[in-house]
Amino acid sequence: MGGFLEMASRNTNENVRQPDDLAEATEDPGSRTLRRGLQILDAVMARPEGLRVVDLCRATGLERAPVYRLLATLKEGGHVAQRGRFLYVPGPRWGALQPAARQPNMAVxxxxxxxxxxxxxxxxxxxxxREGAASHCIARQVGTHPVQVLVIQVGTRQPLGVGAAGLALLAALPDAQVDEVIAANAAQLPRYGGMTPERLRILVRATRERGWSVIGNHATRNVLAVGMAVRNARGEAVAGISVASTLERMPRQRQELIARNCRAALAAMPPGEL
Structure with a gap:
């Protein structure tokens, strides 16, 4: 008798929906999809070193199929990125949060x-x-030469790497972040002087070898710019600076001179300023 009652009780409990199950059954499909997507995003953000799909299934209680579908949407929006074949990490869009908080002080x-x-x-x-996969101009100084090439203004945003300052900052990032940024911007790059992901990777390698960036005829025609990454006290790249002028005014020797000027100006900053 006791065994029968125990079995009956267990069967009854299995057939009774828990509060969470009832809530999911009554919510509309759009809300359910959003809630599940946010669950996955929360899990990824909590483990920035990366999670596998099986880990996400355990963390959210979802099956593999919906996890894969939601990851595809989150990747498309830049909220999640894939590292290697199996790991999912926070996407380039989230890189905008920390720099955005620093922008007013950084500009000053x-x-x-x-x-x-x-x-x-x-x-x-x-x-x-850097703002995710984009660069954001936070400061500009007009020079004294009669012809000034004002390629961007404060507030301009463009794909990270198509301008000299952005290229210098991109090249200073870890390889995984470089890949994420280039992948996120792949569709936009051709608008900038026919830039391609392959061309941008070549420019990143050249910048790393040289120690400063050079780029011309991409963001603006007939203009060449020299850039350098700005690092904080911990050695992390947090910004980029650049100088732009006409192609005729930028021979190799002058590019090197400007790079030395940039390096000297950054070295003259008070310790711990950034």
Whole structure:
């Protein structure tokens, strides 16, 4: 008798929906999809080193098929990125959060650097920070030369890497982040002077070998710019600076001079400023 009652009780419990199950059954499909997507995003953000699909299934209680579908949507929006074949990590869109909080102070701190560089070469100087897969111009200094090439203005956003400052910052990032940024921008790159992911990877390698970036005829025709990454006290790349001018005004020797000016201006910043 006791065994029968125990079995009956177990069967009854199995047939009774729990509160969470009832809530999911009554919500509309759009809300359910959103809730599940946010569950996956929360799990990925909590483990920035990366999660496998099987880990996400355990963390969310979802089956593999919906997890794969939701990951595809999150990847398309830049919220999640794939690292290697199996790991899912926070996507390039989330890189915008921390730099955005630093932008006002960063602009103030880098303005003297731009002034020093621009005064030394006579051309316009720019500072950018990373916002996910984009660069965001936060400061600009107009030079004294009669012809100023003002390729961007404060507030301009463009794919990270198509301008010299952005290229310098992109090249200073870890390989995995470089791949994520290039993949996120692949569809937009051709609009910038026919840039391609392959061409951008070549420019990243050249920048790393040289120690500073050079790029021309991509963001703006007949313009060449030199850029350098800005690092904080921990050695992390947090911004980029650049100088732009006409192609005729930028022979190799002058590119090297501008790079030295950029390096000297950054070295003159007070310790721990960034």
């Amino acid at each position: 701190q880098l303005q003297p650097v731009l002034e020093r560089v621009s005064r030394a070469c006579g051309d316009a100087a720019f500072a950018i920070v």
